[in-house]
Amino acid sequence: MTDRASGTTDESPRRPSYGQRRRARIDALATAGTVDDQPGVSLIRSAWLRLRRNPVFLIGLAITVVFVVLALVSPWLAPWDPTARPLLDQVRPQSNPVPGPEPGHPLGADDRGRDLLSRLLVGSRQTLIVGVFATLFGLLGGLVLGTLAGAMGGWVDSLVMRVVDVMLSIPSLLLAFTIASLARSPSQWTLIVAIAVVQVPIFARLLRGSMLAQRSSDHVLAARSLGVKPRAIVFRHMLPNALGPVIVQATLSLAVAIIDAAALSFLGLGNPDQRQPEWGQMLGLAQRYISEAPHLAFYPAGCIIVVALGFTLMGESLREALDPKSRR
Amino acid sequence: MLRFVVRRLLQMCMVVVVLSMLVFVWLRSLPGGPVSAILGERQTPQRRAALEAALGLDQPLPVQYLKFMERAIQGNFGVSTKVLPGEDALDVFLSRLPATIELSLLALFLAITLGIPLGYLAARRQGSVTDTTAVIFSLVGVAVPVFFTAFLLKYFFAVEWNLLPVSGRQTTGLDATRVTGMFVLDGVLTREWDAAWDAVKHLILPAVALATIPFAVIFRITRASVLDVLDEDYVRTAEAKGLTAQVIRGRHVLRNAMLPVVTTVGLQVGGLLAGAVLTETVFSYRGVGDALATAFREKDYPVLQVLILAAAVIYVLVNLLVDIAYAVIDPRIRTR
Numbered sequence: 001m002t003d004r005a006s007g008t009t010d011e012s013p014r015r016p017s018y019g020q021r022r023r024a025r026i027d028a029l030a031t032a033g034t035v036d037d038q039p040g041v042s043l044i045r046s047a048w049l050r051l052r053r054n055p056v057f058l059i060g061l062a063i064t065v066v067f068v069v070l071a072l073v074s075p076w077l078a079p080w081d082p083t084a085r086p087l088l089d090q091v092r093p094q095s096n097p098v099p100g101p102e103p104g105h106p107l108g109a110d111d112r113g114r115d116l117l118s119r120l121l122v123g124s125r126q127t128l129i130v131g132v133f134a135t136l137f138g139l140l141g142g143l144v145l146g147t148l149a150g151a152m153g154g155w156v157d158s159l160v161m162r163v164v165d166v167m168l169s170i171p172s173l174l175l176a177f178t179i180a181s182l183a184r185s186p187s188q189w190t191l192i193v194a195i196a197v198v199q200v201p202i203f204a205r206l207l208r209g210s211m212l213a214q215r216s217s218d219h220v221l222a223a224r225s226l227g228v229k230p231r232a233i234v235f236r237h238m239l240p241n242a243l244g245p246v247i248v249q250a251t252l253s254l255a256v257a258i259i260d261a262a263a264l265s266f267l268g269l270g271n272p273d274q275r276q277p278e279w280g281q282m283l284g285l286a287q288r289y290i291s292e293a294p295h296l297a298f299y300p301a302g303c304i305i306v307v308a309l310g311f312t313l314m315g316e317s318l319r320e321a322l323d324p325k326s327r328r
Numbered sequence: 329m330l331r332f333v334v335r336r337l338l339q340m341c342m343v344v345v346v347l348s349m350l351v352f353v354w355l356r357s358l359p360g361g362p363v364s365a366i367l368g369e370r371q372t373p374q375r376r377a378a379l380e381a382a383l384g385l386d387q388p389l390p391v392q393y394l395k396f397m398e399r400a401i402q403g404n405f406g407v408s409t410k411v412l413p414g415e416d417a418l419d420v421f422l423s424r425l426p427a428t429i430e431l432s433l434l435a436l437f438l439a440i441t442l443g444i445p446l447g448y449l450a451a452r453r454q455g456s457v458t459d460t461t462a463v464i465f466s467l468v469g470v471a472v473p474v475f476f477t478a479f480l481l482k483y484f485f486a487v488e489w490n491l492l493p494v495s496g497r498q499t500t501g502l503d504a505t506r507v508t509g510m511f512v513l514d515g516v517l518t519r520e521w522d523a524a525w526d527a528v529k530h531l532i533l534p535a536v537a538l539a540t541i542p543f544a545v546i547f548r549i550t551r552a553s554v555l556d557v558l559d560e561d562y563v564r565t566a567e568a569k570g571l572t573a574q575v576i577r578g579r580h581v582l583r584n585a586m587l588p589v590v591t592t593v594g595l596q597v598g599g600l601l602a603g604a605v606l607t608e609t610v611f612s613y614r615g616v617g618d619a620l621a622t623a624f625r626e627k628d629y630p631v632l633q634v635l636i637l638a639a640a641v642i643y644v645l646v647n648l649l650v651d652i653a654y655a656v657i658d659p660r661i662r663t664r
Contacts, residue, residue: 170640170643171601262475267621268625290482
C-alpha cells in the first residue's frame, strides 16, 4: 500500500519504497505455488473468499440481482399496461407534448400518454433478454471455434484464427450495424444475432489462448500418459480449466451487449415494435423531445448506465479475483 | 525492419481481400438481392433483367466476385439511393470524409492529452483519492453509451445554457471559402477567422462526446502500464544509480510505459468510427458517420458498401502504421 510518510517529498513519486516492493515481491514468490492463505483451497473458493470482502464486487452483484429480479417480475409489478395510454387526453402536441408526473404516474407519461414507469419496468425485460441471449450465443459460438482451434491445432487452428482475425479487424459496433441492416423486418432477434456474431471472435480467441496454455500443462501430460482418450482430455481436463477467463469476459460482455443493443436501437436498427418497450428504443424515441422533456431520455439512459456499470464492476472484480498474479 | 514492414503489408492485403469477399457475400445475401437493393423493390422485369446482366449476376460466383473487385478498384460502387440520391456513392464518401477526419482527430487529441497525463498521475498516486476518483470515472465512462453522453452535452451546453450551437458544422448563411473540406483548417488557411471560430464552436461538443470512449481506455491502459513499469528491475537500478526522479520518470518509466498505449490508440480508431456514427447522428454533423447512420436506416446499399469497405481499410491501415511505429519504438518487436 501507499506509504504517505515516506513518499511525499515534493519530487519523489508517492508509491511504495523499494524495500517494500522487494518484500512484496518475495512474499509473492513464496506463496506463488501455494493456494491462498489456507491450504487446500481451490481457485474458485479462494476467489470467492476475496470477493466476499470486496465492496466493488458486492455493489456490482447487488445491481445485477436487483435488475434480474425486476426484469423477471416486472409484468406483475408495473402499475399500468405498458401499451395502454391512460394519459392520452393530456397530450397536446403544441403546448404539452409529454405529460408530467401526477398521482398514479410518478414519472409521468411519454409522448403517446403511456405510463413511463411501467414502460421502464417492462423494458428491463427486453434489455435483459437481448443482453443474456446475445452473450450466450456469442459465448457458444466462441466456445465451439475456440475449442476446435485450441484442441486440434494445426491447420484447423490456423484457419479459425485467420477468420477470427479478420472479424476482429472490423470495428465491432460497425460490424453489428452491418449485420443488423441485413434484417428484412427488424426485431429483438436482429439485435441478439448482430451482437452475438460480434462477440464470437472475442470469445474464440480468448478460449483458444487458455486452451493452448492447458495443452502444455502437467495435468494434461499426466492424463495423456495414463492413456486417457483425446476427447476426454479435451472435454474433461482442458475445457473446464480453460473456462475461467471466458466467464469473466462473459460478465463484461453482458454490459457491452446492453450498451451496443441500445446503440443499435438508437439508430433504428432494433425492434421497432413499441408494444415491446426496450430501454434503447425508448432512448432513441426520446431524442425528438430534447428541449421539452429531456427526462424521457434520462430515465432509460440512467437504467442502461446503472445496469452496465453493475455488470462491469462484477466482471472487473471477478477478473482480479481469478487472476493468480493477484492472489497474495 | 524492411522484412517486418513487408510481412505486415502482405498480411494487410490478405485481410483486405477477405474483407472484400465478406462485403461481396453480404451484398449477395441482402434482402431481395443486389438488384432490389439498387433499383428498389418496384421495378419492371425488363429493367431488373438488364441490371442483372449488367452486374453479371447470370455468371458463376467467382466471375461475379472478380467483376465486383474490378468495379471496386475502378471506384465504381453505384449510385446513392437515399443519402444523397443520384450522387455517385464514392463521391458521397469522399465529400463526407473531411468532416469526420476533423472530428476524429480532435477527439483523439483530447483523449490522448487528457488520458495519458491522468493515467500517469493516477498510477504514481496509486490508492490515493485522485486515483480512486479517476478509476471510478473511467468505469462509469465505459458504462455510459456515447450517444447519451452526446445527448447530455447537447441538452446542457446547447439547449439549456445556449453556449454552443445545437447541430451542424457551420452556421448556415456564413460565407466561408472551402479548400480542404475541413472547416477549421479552411478558415485558418483563408484567414477567415470568424468562419474558423464558428466551425470550432460546432466541433467542440461532438468531439468531447466522441473523446469519452478512447479517453477511458487510454487512461486505464496508461495507468496499468505505468504501474507495471514502476515495478521493473531497471527502474530500481536507475534509482540505485542515483538518477534524479525527473530522469527516471521521463526516460525509464514514461517511455517504456507508452508502448502498450501506442497500440491501444491504434485500436481506438475503430471505436471512433463506430462512435462517429452515433455522435454525428445526435448533432446532425454531416460526416461519414451521419451518412452511415442514414444508409443503415434507409438501406442505401451502394453507399453502405463504400463506407464499410473504406472504414475497414482505414482501420487496418491505421493499425499497420501503429505496428510499424511500435517496431520503431521497441526493437524487441522486429525480431519476433
